[in-house]
Amino acid sequence: MRRLLTGNAAAAWGARLARADYVPAFPITPQTEIIELLAQWFGSGELRGRLTLLESEHSMLTAAAAAAATGVRVFTATSSQGLLYAMEMLYAVPGWRAPFVLVNVSRGLASPITLESDHNDVLAARDSGFLQFHCASCQEVVDSVLLAYRLAEDPRVRLPALVNLDGFHLSFTREPVDLPTAEAAAAFLPPFESQGIEFRAGRPVSQAVAVLGGSAYSYFRYETHLAAEQALQAHGAIAAEFAQRFGRRHDAVERYRSDDAEIAFFMIGAFATKAMDAVDRLREAGIAAGLVRPRLLRPYPAAALQRALAGKRAVAVIDQNLSVGKGGVLHGELASVLYGQPDAPLLASYIGGLGGRDISAGEFFQIARELQDAVLARRVPPPRLLYTAGELRQMRNLQAIAAGERGMPEARA
Amino acid sequence: MYRIRLHGRGGQGIKTGSRILGSAFFGAGFEVQDAPVYGAERRGAAMSAHVRAARTPIRERGVITRPDLVALVDETLLQVPAANVLLGVDAASVLLLQGNGDAETWRARLALSGTVVVLPAAGERAEAELGGARCAGAAARLAGVISRPQLIAAIAQELASLGPVATATTTAQALAAYDAVAPHAGVLRESRPAAATAFAAPEWIDLPLESARVAAPAIFAAATSVEVRTGLWRTMRPEIDYARCNRCAWICSTLCPDSAIRVRADRSPEIDLEHCKGCMICVSVCPPQAIRALPERAARARELAAAP
Amino acid sequence: MNPALRRMKDLPSTHLLGAGSAMCAGCGGLLALHEICDLLGARTVFVNAASCMTLLASYPFTPFRGSWLYTAMASAPAGAQGVRDALDILSERGRLPPEQDLTAVALTGDGAATGIGLSATAGAIDRGLDFIYLCYDNEGYGNTGQQSSPATPLGARTATSTGAHGHPASKMDLFAIWVAQRPAYAATVIGADPLDLARKIDRARALKGPRLIHALAPCPPGWSFDPAEGVEIGRLAVKTGIWPLKEYVDGRVVHTHVPHPRLPVEEYLKRQGRFRHLFEPGRDTRVLAQIQSQVDAYWEQVCA
């Protein structure tokens, strides 16, 4: 059944269709709606189990993993500062091999404090051991939560998964969403299976214990890496089954008009649909543009990306994040898998959409133009922040007020 | 380069010993590296420290796997496999051992082809707390490149914060050891690093993906810690005089922090020497004073003598 | 009170906590833990915060006959919350036979209990979490080499309080912080008084809700004394009135032992290296008097 849902509601529906038993929670904008909706459903009996409001995200993540390690299906959600507050546990719990799903509603990080979206929060969790799904639509949010549970709970994987959606652009935006029926969701996602990793009287287990020495440490750490790599294969089969049951394909890498493209945009998240629009307009203008978008960022679908981009002339990575002192995170990651490939494209880096800043259609077109120039010149332009003279003029006005110098001529320069 | 490894137990001054030796080499004009290696364990548990000294800047790091000298503060560690006391000891290495017996017997017992030097044990207390300093003193003499004043200066520097009394006792002990091994002065030689052509290729494997249950740091069993012989931490041993024990039952057993005193069916206590760490709490709490403390070394010697 | 716990002989004579753990010889925390384990039994899951005791379970060795989960320094009570909630959910679904249920026990040092983990603790008490919080109090950050924690007492020398008068602040009152939130139960105990400890564990075990067991844990390396003296020092902590043995139950604080006559605090202090600077080279009369008067004031108020 199709109905209008915000991304937050879609995330909550994902948890509901997954029949989450337990939701440890803590409020933060723009995520709060998710836990409020779930609280309502637990209250009304539409969901069985319980929601516990913790006193911090650090505690919330601890409780989530501890409950998963006790053998129930767990869902939780946070955003930005909350994700970072939980960071110690984010890195700790994948090693427990007790899967659960965490939704992150992306929001820029302080400082300066902001409520609007970018991807630095979720990318700070990049190396934690959580599998990472990135959504571009509200439909994808509900579907990804179900896929994430299947993948995380796969016996070969057993790692927690993070499903990311952009604050505001998805979290507060209503779109038509085709909700699977409870029966169909249940057929796709069987009940949680602890696989003997649980706490029970009479069956003692000491979990998450210390190790002595680098050999034991290396073994356990690398096993989580092997499990994450295995998740890539498992994802292929699970996504195929999902497509068969629900008629929607969610491959690890989405390719939009990219197979015959000469130039391509590369991005994740909600603004990728804007890139699709730009691709259509560019095609109308006779320019062979396309979009390549990883849905899975961990495990990193390296081979699929190499295939998708082989033979393209130039690719623009549009990073809605900033690794201070380095640049765009996705750019560096993509470069590492394309380096040395026989027909690798030129790779240009753009930073855009920080703290909710829009990326206009004109900017996509201009990026395409620069890529075409780069192909001719056989050289990419230096990394660029998408930022206009008009924006800087506005900044100057704000700065003049902040400095108590409103109206000073040089501030208007 | 001199590569020297000190082995002992937490509480025997191994780290201090390595620092004294490091400072002594430094004072003698060498480039130096010294570092302790801690495990999780505590006072009484095996630990080691590593000293490198050379005439050129030192770029090696970490554990010394090819020692020129292994100094062993406490010979009972030879029974602790995890201590890995003899790691890399070969015909060119020197083993300095603090304990009883003569060098030839030790060479034979340990099947070593290199030099063994025995540093006669001092009193129990000095050994327990100053073992590291004594070994440092002896090692300085074995190297033959550190003078008495340089050793004394190094101790003064390392123990400055502990005050004059501690410095004086430590200096006396270290100098006694320095003098005791005088006949072997210079036996320790610098060695060259392994050549790039003479190495055994590492047996690298591709780690297989394994099931989450075994590939997680989780223990699916109860009380596996009894596999760990913490009895080897002990320097003093409690011994029950059953004639005196009035079977008050469980005072000693309840107050032993390590669950190392069992109560038998006849209500008499029995000490689990495999695990008793030798804290001597039982000795001090037994109402009729039926438990006495005796040096572990003496207890072992007695056992050996009694063995058929 | 369990009538079976009148004399030492009524205490368990077999011990549940396995030997061979990596705690120091003579560890007062381990002493309390092993006595407590005997009474709680093996149907427990200890949820641990970073501390000395984290090394109790070190792969592949564990002394526990029940279960264990290491979390992080700040969030052991939240881990207990997750386990408890999950067990309740399973139980409501009929998927947890009663005999498989467990008691969640948060196990932390004083540093976690009075500092970094205090908000997680307050949250758990506020939510009425059904758990036991076992804090073994060695009065400092022991695992990192005994730096001052909020639980370090006035005058003690630690790795970070090295001044002439030792630690400048008084010990934070964890028991009072708990009692202010009206928990189901709270008690102070010490391994050196196993009978008093046993009765309290027995009482705590029978209750539901947040329950604190706060054990003073004489620590040979951190407090600098010969391990053989650990029990004697613990007894002196009680006899001098420095460590009041008490419990909060049914909304009232009751002292389970009123030392009479009370020994001077010096009897306790002078046995420990961490207070030596109060006696040598000269007596620090100001700090000694301050410590004594704080203890006197406490007991005056109790006995008033």
Ligand SMILES: Cc1ncc(C[n+]2csc(CCOP(=O)(O)OP(=O)(O)O)c2C)c(N)n1
């Ligand atoms: C977030 C964090 N900060 C610091 C540490 C380092 N750390 C480990 S144990 C410890 C001391 C704990 O003190 P306490 O709770 O009193 O337990 P004790 O070590 O005394 O047993 C510290 C600071 C840590 N593990 N985690």
Ligand code: SF4
């Ligand atoms: S000395 Fe006594 S109290 Fe200490 S560990 Fe050994 S048996 Fe237990």
Ligand code: SF4
């Ligand atoms: S405490 Fe002493 S008297 Fe009591 S059982 Fe132990 S040895 Fe015997």
Ligand code: SF4
């Ligand atoms: S440092 Fe203290 S608390 Fe920690 S294990 Fe040692 S004795 Fe116990």
Ligand SMILES: [Mg+2]
């Ligand atoms: Mg502490």
